[in-house]
Amino acid sequence: MKAEQLPLLKSVSSPAAHPDGTRAVVAVTRPDFDADAYVGQLWSVAFDPAVPPRRITRGFRDTAPAFSPDGRVLAFLRATPDGKPQLHVVEADGGEPQAITEQKLGVSEFSWSPDSRRIVFSTRVPEQGRYGTVDGVGPGSEDPRLITDNQYRLNGLGYTADKPAQLFVVDVPEPGAEPPVAPVGRAAKDNGADPPSLLPTAVQLTFDDADHTSPSFSRNGESVYFVASLHKGHDADIASGIYRVPGGGGEPEAVRPDAAPQSVHEACESIDGEWLFFTAQDLGDDGLDFVARNTALYVMPARGGEATMLSDMENQDISGPLEPFGADGVLGLNARRGSVELVKWTADGGSAVLLEGARVAGGASAVGGVVSVSFSDASSNGELGVLDQGGLRVLTDFAKALRAEATILEPQEFTATGKDGYPVHGWAVLPEGQGPHPVLLTIHGGPFAQYTAAFFDEAQVYAEAGYAVLMCNPRGSAGYGQAHGGAIKEKVGTVDMADVLAFLDGALDAFPLMDREAIGIMGGSYGGYLTAWVIGHEHRFKAAIVERGFLDPVSFEGSSDIGWFFGGQYTGGLPEQMAAQSPMAVVNGVQTPTLVIHSENDLRCPVEQGQRYFAALKAQGVETALLLFPGEDHELSRSGTPHHRRRRFEQILAWWAKYLPSAANPSRESGTAKS
Secondary structure (H helix, E strand, O other): OOHHHHHHOOEEOOOEEOOOOOEEEEEEEEEEOOOOEEEEEEEEEEOOOOOOOEEOOOOOEEEEEEEOOOOOEEEEEEEOOOOOOEEEEEEOOOOOOEEOOOOOOOEEEEEEOOOOOEEEEEEEOOOOOOOOOOOOOOHHHOOOOOOOOOOOEEOOOEEOOOOOEEEEEEEOOOOOOOOOOOOOHHHHHHOOOOOOOOOOOEEEOOOOOOOOEEEEEOOOOOEEEEEEOOOOOHHHOOOOEEEEEEOOOOOOEEOOOOOOOEEEEEEEEOOOOOEEEEEEEEOOOOOOOOOOOOOEEEEEEOOOOOOEEOOOOOOOEEEEEEEEEOOOEEEEEEEEOOEEEEEEEEOOOOEEEEEOOOOEEEEEEEEOOEEEEEEEEOOEEEEEEEEEOOEEEEOOOOOHHHHHHOOOOOOEEEEEEOOOOOEEEEEEEOOOOOOOEEEEEEEOOOOOOOOOOOOOHHHHHHHHOOOEEEEEOOOOOOOOOHHHHHOOOOOOOOHHHHHHHHHHHHHHHHOOOEEEEEEEEEEEOHHHHHHHHHHOOOOOOOEEEEEOOOOOHHHHHHHOOOOOOHHHHHHOOOHHHHHHOOHHHHHHHOOOOEEEEEEOOOOOOOHHHHHHHHHHHHHOOOOEEEEEEOOOOOOHHHHOOHHHHHHHHHHHHHHHHHHOOOOOOOOOOOOOOOO
8 A cells, every 4th residue: 555545544443233233333434634634434334244334424533332221322422623522322223413521621431321321431621720721721821730740641641630531420311302402582691691501411420630441330320330540659650440439429439449559451340240350460569560461351249359360361461342241251352473362251260262363353242142343454454243153254345445446465474483492473564576675674662562464554555665574573572471571671672682683584584585685674662762772783774764762761761651660660770771771872883874753742752762862873973864743642653643644654765765765666866854
């Protein structure tokens, strides 16, 4: 594919199956260059293959569909081009959607009550005087912030202490009821200066100065579960716990008040109301030891008791969304060896893999014995299928236009063997033609993350431009067990560097169409770190791209949103350990022409990391350039504005054309644009 074909990439949300088991609704979104935003609507997908999928909403961006338990109402989030997502409802059989919230900073997540009459939702509540709560007071005119805590900012959100996420409950209007009417004329005058709201009143459930997330009702509708960090000393660790608050309001209580430090992600009750399932990472005694900790699935009696681990913590890394399945079961996702599986568990410890192979499952919905699942694979960025007799029956073809207009190249699985005998698993994406093809060694972020065999726009764009793209999961990556992920703790840049170079050498031997004399290296975040570390020691690469890199653990500690704990946990907390594993400490060894890419609003790897690295390269005469994106954060390559994502691809290909040209991306007169 080409950069200009980004609007053909359609992402598919977790499905919401109708309680009658005949269909599911998904949100389908895509980048749009005209709007310079992500747009999309809801689609109804029948499980009967004779009934084609159909678009059922017409909003600017409609997401997060969820049917009421009685099947009468569909709730979802709708965002306008200049507004935040608000909760909307519409009759399940069709009609005009009705907004039921008007939250200043929008609604982020929600869940239905079992009786279908209420919805609990999470929204950030701004401090008075900030975030437009006072007319005429913009960000530059707000009062100063007095910071006393470690945790006060988050990439993509900015400051958080002055807008904590709180939970509210709202009554859902009766389907088909008479809509409220705004008063006009005499009636408006009689009502005074502030006319009554046409929306139902939302009742606030939580009030602590902390984020309250992942809300869900108990099966009897009396309580709401949520995840928060409300324990004593919570600013000194990254632990969180499960809490419960009465559905009509009251004091929250900890569900597991004496639990060891964990980072809880999500909790939900079983359909029979007897069990509480939750996912959590252990964090060691200090609540900070997160490196390569797989997320485990647990179950405990809903009325209280001991929690039992259901998953294999060493070899399974579980994520949500959790979906109740059967009377006492749950569905979850497991990252495994470059894929994401769909797995079911029961409270008694039984489990089975429902969907596996070279796919990335995104979420599932179960009604009776029917399971629908969203997924991506090598040929599509997102589809919906249903599991029939143990197999996957694909129901949609959202990638049809992409396949018709773009070239999609199949990743070729490959495992190299390192000098120490360690296997390094990954893929090669080869361009069309006889070669020899210049090679791009790409390194993922994380580091506890993984490349997969599913569709990846980066690899497809570079391969279309004539490059053989190599992607591997070295030690430090997720999906291969905790020992694999933890192998680089306090020794970053050792076995991980050895693994990516071993994968490169193994691929050059295995694929004769690769040009072993024309190799580039690139990566973002941790991938930016390892790219900068490699070129500080190796000089075999024609050029490099270091993007949003973790480039100096020392300054990262005081500038990143997670700097107060992240770098020290990976490199070790002693100054000499940080310096010994810092790309800035070996920058004087770099000879490779290097493009540094960064976003100005990046709070995860702050822009100073890239600026200082660029300045050091410049000072020692290395050919370099600094590409800065205004208004973007750490997620530029994944969810940045469509215009910036296209410009990023164009500038990257211009850099490779200058230093590593291919037949499809020949040398040009100029490289990257200058500011």
